[in-house]
Amino acid sequence: MSDYKGFQFKTYDFSKQLDTHIDLIDLLHNTIGADLKKRPENVRWLFEPVQQYLDELAALRENPDKLVYRHFTFAPEIVYAMDCISYVPEALTFMMPTEYLCALVDEGREMDVPDHFCGFLGGVTAPLLTGRLPKPKAILHCNQPCDNSVAWGSVLAESFPDTEMFILDNPYGDDEEGVRFAAEQLREGFNYLERMTGKRLDLDRFREVMAKSAEAYRLMYEINEYKKAIPCPIPTSSILRPISVAFYALTGTEGLVGWLEKHLADTKERYEKGTGGWREEKMRVVWNLSWPIFDYGVYDWMEETFGAIAVAYHSAEPFYQPPDIDYGKASYEELLRALALRNNNHAMGRQGRGHFMTFVNDTLKWCREFSADGAIFAGHWQCQANWAAAQITKEKLMEELGIPMLIMTVDQLDPRVVSAEQMVSRLEPFLEMLAEKKGIKP
Ligand code: SF4
DSSP, X not given: OEEETTEEEXXXXXXXXOOOOSOHHHHHIIIIIHHHHHSOHHHHGXXXXXXXXXXXXXXXXXXXXXXXXXXXXXXXXXXXXXXXXXXXXXXXXXXXXXXXHHHHHHHHXXXXXXXXXXXXXXXXXXXXXXXXXXXXXXXXXXXXSOHHHHHHHHXXXXXXXXXXXXXEOOOSOOXXXXXXXXXXXXXXXXXXXXXXXXXXOOHHHHHHHHHHHHHHHHHHHHHHHHHTSSXXXXXXXXXXXXXXXHHHHOTTOHHHXXXXXXXXXXXXXXXXXXXXXXXXXXXXXXXXXXXXXXXXXXXXXXXXXXXXXXXXXXXXXXXXXXXXOOXXXXXXXXXXXXXXXXXXXXXXXXXXXXXXXXXXXXXXXXXXHTTOSEEEEEEETTOHHHHTTHHHHHHHIIIIIOOOEEEEEEOSSOTTTSOHHHHHHHHHHHHHHHHHHHTOOO
16 A cells, blocks of 8 residues: 555556456456455445446356447447447446556557547557457447547447447537437437347337336435435445446446435435434535546545545536436337437536536536535546636636635546545645635644
8 A cells, every 4th residue: 555644545566467368357357346245245235336237248248149339428228228238348447457457558559549548448449459359239339528439439440340330429509409319310229229239129128218217317316415415424435436337337227226226225314314424524525527436545535634525526427307208108209309318418428518618517516506615627637628628617616606626637547647645635735725714624
């Protein structure tokens, strides 16, 4: 472990050459999966979404004809409605142990992948270009949220020249015209999946998936209402990874609904007892844009040293408001419209397309609703689109809510760019300032 003023952060062993030519699904099962199984029974349920997605990936071995590549901001409901399995290469990097991620990023750089190419995609570029990832039956791609993602489409096309791709042209605006525009394309998307997989869309299955998706969002909004309480009853940083996996990969599944019901029951119990997360809450912050995932010790440090509880993580929060329709009887048109709304409001996608004031206004919304004392713009260094909104977001937060925002560069995945110790050395004076402003002693 490495040390910052007595606080221990993770250390990494980059001294060995790792074999990157291994099955990445096996790697996740043998590392993250094995680790989850070792967790104490009473907290294991917290990580169910991660386990659910690992199980889905494992199921690909027996069902290669169901394999659909899906961009991480393309709503998974379309894949579940077709009874297929969604394979998101970016999700592998999101969950992968740091040493492997770095080795794979380096392998890509040796193949001339530029260092301004996002590590989420760059971490799986070498396996993709060298034919180490499974061959898809179909590929669902889209043009949001960033230039890296658009470039990723070319990598996919070059890697699977015999597999036609479907690319959703996400609309610029969020008005009804934008919803109709997306719905019409999703109709074509279903036609495409039928053609590529040889399966027929079952309308009842589509109804069921959209009903479960709507239920998942209803539960999440209810949980978020409790998050507004002081102290925040949820140890938010501990469930950040499962929440992200849940809403980027599992909407439309029964497993997610079941997990959210447990999550809500736990939240209510904590709320009624007046208990917060793991540590005493003295101030509240919102992480906008990205947040480090290679060492969750950063959040522990903030909580232990300053009582600074992160109440919202911009790119992991829900935005889709499911339409109030009878999903059991809904027509195909109504379901397509709901799916279009879901897609247009996909977290991260929503703020990475169209006018950049969406990013600014979404930040204002989370900070206002969750009574934040400050915001942290942890800018993933390759996320150029949202970096453009950093300064105006900072000014708007001060102007409208009177709260400051720290702007700092991070690489969400790679500690060699900015280490946890470097991050907290930037966070420390900012949190000291918030503590002074609130008149509290860290
Ligand atoms: S939005 Fe940012 S983090 Fe996401 S793929 Fe693009 S560059 Fe990477």
